[in-house]
Amino acid sequence: MITIGQVARYAGVTIKAVRHYHKVGLLPEPERDHSGYRRYTAQDAIALVKIRTLAEAGVPLARVKDLLVADEEEFAAAIKEIEEALRRREEKIRLARERVLGLRSGNALLVSPEAAAMLDLLRDMGVSERGVRMEREVWVLMQAVAPREAAVWLADKAESLADPEFRRIYLAYDEAFDLPVDDPRLPDLARRAADWLSRRPAAPTADPEVTALALSAAGATSPAWERMAAL
Numbered sequence: 001m002i003t004i005g006q007v008a009r010y011a012g013v014t015i016k017a018v019r020h021y022h023k024v025g026l027l028p029e030p031e032r033d034h035s036g037y038r039r040y041t042a043q044d045a046i047a048l049v050k051i052r053t054l055a056e057a058g059v060p061l062a063r064v065k066d067l068l069v070a071d072e073e074e075f076a077a078a079i080k081e082i083e084e085a086l087r088r089r090e091e092k093i094r095l096a097r098e099r100v101l102g103l104r105s106g107n108a109l110l111v112s113p114e115a116a117a118m119l120d121l122l123r124d125m126g127v128s129e130r131g132v133r134m135e136r137e138v139w140v141l142m143q144a145v146a147p148r149e150a151a152v153w154l155a156d157k158a159e160s161l162a163d164p165e166f167r168r169i170y171l172a173y174d175e176a177f178d179l180p181v182d183d184p185r186l187p188d189l190a191r192r193a194a195d196w197l198s199r200r201p202a203a204p205t206a207d208p209e210v211t212a213l214a215l216s217a218a219g220a221t222s223p224a225w226e227r228m229a230a231l
Helices: 004-011 015-023 042-056 061-068 072-105 113-125 129-145 147-161 164-176 185-199 208-218 223-230
Strands: none
Touching (some): 004 015, 042 061, 061 072, 113 129, 129 147, 147 164, 164 223, 185 223
């Protein structure tokens, strides 16, 4: 007869683990001696080794009890099932790891490659980080809510950005975000924007509700921008 510390050491587990196995019903609690201590046998040590081996192999504790008493055929079938469950879990972990690593690439994880390229172009143009963030938030939501329409709008935006005048207007709008509403530059910028829009082909139509939702999520407004929109 051996103590709980000895049986734990022989089986390569902790005393806490032995007590947990008692609690979940994997290892029957032995009777106590006259001093009130549990006394274990070699069979308890063997059972603990089996439990530890199965647990270290990834077998859920809820299944270990059944496997300890399973015949050879039942054991093989259960192990195959557990192996498949572990394979699925491994695949989920792999995908999660890829997404975490993708965070290093910033925009590429949140939006399509086309949108990420457009955001990189805006940054290269000199658009503020606030402006790039606003654009990103719009496309994150647009591509989730209305992916087909978003693809059309994104292509239109990319075509517009190929026009040097549109780029200049875009940068001026970005810089005007924090201007006072009575700044004399706002009416001129609004006229430039209106002139450019009047010369280009009709832009793709957009669902007003989705557009409003995206712009609201991005916080894409300011008093100066609202005045230019009115003008």
